[in-house]
Amino acid sequence: MTTRTSLQKTLGIGLTLGVTLLWLLGVTASGLVAQHEMNEVFDSALEETAQRILPLAVTDILNRENGAGNQKAPALKDHDEYLTYLVRDEAGNILLQSHDADPGVFSRTPAEGFSDTLTHRLYGVSAVSNTIYLEVAEPLAHRRESALEAGLALLLPLLVLIPVSLLGVWWIVRLSLRKVVDFQQDIESRGAGDLSPVVEEQLPREFEPIAGAINRLLERLHRALESERSFTANSAHELRTPLATALAKVQRLKTRMPDDYLKNDVAEIEEALRSLSVLSGKLLELAKAEGGGALSQSQQDLVPILAMIARDFEAQAPGRVVLSLPEREVNSFLDPDAFAILVRNLIENALKHGSRSEPVKINLNDNGVLRVCNGGARVPPEQLALLRNRFARAKTDAAGSGLGLAIADAIAKGAGMTLHLRSPATGRQDGFEAELNLACI
Numbered sequence: 478m479t480t481r482t483s484l485q486k487t488l489g490i491g492l493t494l495g496v497t498l499l500w501l502l503g504v505t506a507s508g509l510v511a512q513h514e515m516n517e518v519f520d521s522a523l524e525e526t527a528q529r530i531l532p533l534a535v536t537d538i539l540n541r542e543n544g545a546g547n548q549k550a551p552a553l554k555d556h557d558e559y560l561t562y563l564v565r566d567e568a569g570n571i572l573l574q575s576h577d578a579d580p581g582v583f584s585r586t587p588a589e590g591f592s593d594t595l596t597h598r599l600y601g602v603s604a605v606s607n608t609i610y611l612e613v614a615e616p617l618a619h620r621r622e623s624a625l626e627a628g629l630a631l632l633l634p635l636l637v638l639i640p641v642s643l644l645g646v647w648w649i650v651r652l653s654l655r656k657v658v659d660f661q662q663d664i665e666s667r668g669a670g671d672l673s674p675v676v677e678e679q680l681p682r683e684f685e686p687i688a689g690a691i692n693r694l695l696e697r698l699h700r701a702l703e704s705e706r707s708f709t710a711n712s713a714h715e716l717r718t719p720l721a722t723a724l725a726k727v728q729r730l731k732t733r734m735p736d737d738y739l740k741n742d743v744a745e746i747e748e749a750l751r752s753l754s755v756l757s758g759k760l761l762e763l764a765k766a767e768g769g770g771a772l773s774q775s776q777q778d779l780v781p782i783l784a785m786i787a788r789d790f791e792a793q794a795p796g797r798v799v800l801s802l803p804e805r806e807v808n809s810f811l812d813p814d815a816f817a818i819l820v821r822n823l824i825e826n827a828l829k830h831g832s833r834s835e836p837v838k839i840n841l842n843d844n845g846v847l848r849v850c851n852g853g854a855r856v857p858p859e860q861l862a863l864l865r866n867r868f869a870r871a872k873t874d875a876a877g878s879g880l881g882l883a884i885a886d887a888i889a890k891g892a893g894m895t896l897h898l899r900s901p902a903t904g905r906q907d908g909f910e911a912e913l914n915l916a917c918i
C-alpha cells in the first residue's frame with residue numbers, strides 16, 4: 478500500500494480542521510457566556526416588570542367596589558403579549574390577569590421569586606402581607622431563540638474562515654515549497670548521464686541536508702563510473718598491442734607450419750585471438766560511448782559519412798547493402814566519430830544477424846530519420862527489450878560479444894536521442910529494424 482501524501486494537502490486539511498475546531502470551541506464558550514449574561518438581563522427585566530406592575534395591581538384590586546373576582550386588564554391596543562401576568566390571592570384565586578395570560582402556564586399556587594416551567598420563566602412577588610401575589614411569565618422560547626441567534630452569528634464566520642484558511646495554507650505552503658519544486662524539476666529534467674551537482678542554494682533550510690546528500694551521492698557515483706570507464710578503456714587499450722603482436726606471430730607461425738593438422742590448431746588460436754581483439758575494440762568503443770562526448774559543438778552534415786561507411790560494408794558484402802540517401806544535407810549535433818561507431822554497429826548487426834539472402838536497407842530521409850532494416854527471423858519481444866544491455870544476445874548463428882547495441886544505445890542516449898529497435902521490421906512480417914532521428918537535437 479502506498480502511503481505517499483502531498484505536504485500541501487496534509488497541511489491544508491490539518492490546519493483548516495484545527496482552526497475550525499478551535500473556532501467551534503470558542504463559539505461554544507462564548508455562546509455559553511452570552512447565554513448566561515442574557516439570562517441575567519432577561520431575569521432583571523422580568524423582576525423590574527413585576528415590581529412595576531405590583532403597586533398598580535394592588536391599588537386596582539383594593540379599590541374595587543365589588544370586592545374580589547377575576548378581571549382582565551383591558552388591552553389599550555390589540556397586540557400580542559410577550560410578558561403575561563397573573564395576580565392571585567394566597568389560595569390561588571385569580572384577581573387580575575393580563576389580557577393574553579394563560580393561567581395554565583402558572584403553577585397552581587402562587588410563589589415568590591424565580592421559577593421555571595417547561596415553557597416559561599416565572600417571577601413572583603407578594604404584597605399586603607402575602608395576600609396578593611403577582612407573577613409575571615416570560616416564554617423560554619424567546620430566550621432560546623436569542624441564544625440560537627447569537628450562536629449562529631458566531632458560527633457564520635466559519636463559512637468564510639474554512640475556504641480562506643484552506644486557500645491561505647495552500648498558498649503559503651506552495652510559496653514555501655516553490656524552491657523545492659524547482660529543485661525536484663531540476664533533478665527530474667536531467668539526462669541519465671548528467672552527474673553534475675544539484676543547486677543547493679535558495680532551498681528551505683530543512684531541505685538543505687537532502688540536497689547535500691544527493692550531491693555527495695552524485696559525486697561518489699561520478700567517481701565510481703569514471704574509474705569503471707577508465708578501467709575498461711585502459712584494459713582494452715593495454716590488450717590491443719599484445720593481442721596484435723600475438724596475432725601477427727601466430728599468422729607467421731601458420732605459414733611456416735608444414736603439418737596441416739597443426740595448422741588447423743594454429744588457425745583456431747588465430748581465430749580466438751582475432752575475436753579477443755574485436756572484443757577489446759568493442760570494449761574501447763563502449764567506454765568511449767559511455768564517457769560522453771557524443772555531441773559536437775557545431776552541426777555537421779552526416780550524409781557523406783553514412784555514404785562512406787555504407788561503401789565500406791558494400792565492399793565486404795557485395796550486393797547486400799541497399800542505401801538510400803536524402804536529396805539535401807542532414808545536419809546534426811551528433812559527433813561524426815560517434816555517429817560512425819553507431820552506424821557501423823547497426824549495419825554490421827544487420828549484415829551478420831539478418832538473412833543472408835536478403836539485402837540490408839539503409840535509409841536516411843530528408844527529416845533526418847535513419848533506418849537500418851534487414852530480413853530474417855523475428856526477435857521475440859521479451860528478448861528485444863533486453864538487447865541494449867551489455868553482453869545481451871538473442872538467438873543468432875553469428876559470432877559476437879553482445880556489445881554492439883549497448884554501444885549504439887549509449888551514443889544515442891549521450892546525444893539525447895532515442896534508438897528504436899523493432900522486430901518485425903516496419904511493413905514486414907519478419908526481420909529487424911533500428912531507427913534513430915538524427916535531427917532531433
Ligand SMILES: Nc1ncnc2c1ncn2[C@@H]1O[C@H](COP(=O)(O)OP(=O)(O)OP(=O)(O)O)[C@@H](O)[C@H]1O
Nearest residue numbers: 826827830870871872873877878879880881882909
Ligand atoms: N539487425 C539484427 N537482426 C537480427 N538480430 C539482431 C540484429 N541486431 C542485433 N540483433 C540481435 O541482438 C543481439 C545483440 O546485438 P549486439 O550488436 O549488441 O551484439 P552482437 O552483434 O551479438 O555482438 P557484437 O556487436 O558485440 O559483435 C545479437 O546477438 C542478435 O541476436
Ligand SMILES: [Mg+2]
Nearest residue numbers: 826877881882
Ligand atoms: Mg553487433
